[in-house]
Amino acid sequence: MYELKTGEEIEEVPLDVMFAAYCRMDPLSNSLGLKLLPLSQSDKWLASAKILDMRKVTTTDTGLCFFKFRRRAITFEEYLTYLEDLAQTKGLNIDDMKFAMRRCGKPVHPQDIKNKKN
Template identity: 45%
Template sequence: MAQGGLDLKHQFKNFSKFGDEESDGTSMTISQVDRWLLQANIIDMDHVTTTNTGVCFNKFRIRKLNFKLFQEFLQDLANDVGGDFDDFKERLENCGLPGTAKKQEAAKK
């Protein structure tokens, strides 16, 4: 389990519901994935970009990824950009609940 108390599956469910009142928490769109990766500081627009995530996402040829496919996507992304899957996973687990990172940064200022 992550240091922050949430494992990857629970975070997946939280981020798949964020901003989508009709979501049941079982699948995620590319925009939801990108939002999560941005909050986890994986997408930095230098080493990892939304172009990288789009290319990896489109390999699945579906509109939404379930948790199992998301893990495959994350492994594929790590391989494509020379990243580490376990590092990406840890960042996603420890980035806080959806929408909290920017609020925390603002509170520190």
């Protein structure tokens, strides 16, 4: 599920750096200068890492685990707890999940694209 193709070189980015990058993609958290991740951005990250595949892991699964926090968005420490819960609930290896999430590539913020064009 998390294997690289032969000869594929992908940078491994620390999980907290990836978390911050996905937090930045959330307009509300970004505008307030907060590092809080909402479910929508978490799902995008998990899909990018090929964990959220709509077969073994669905958006219903991720939502059920996320809404246990009863908040719109969660901190990095809470997110690690969320990942543990999701892994346990779905019978996934947490280390494999984190590995895939570190190697799936950081999201590109629209502002970065705009600045690059100028």
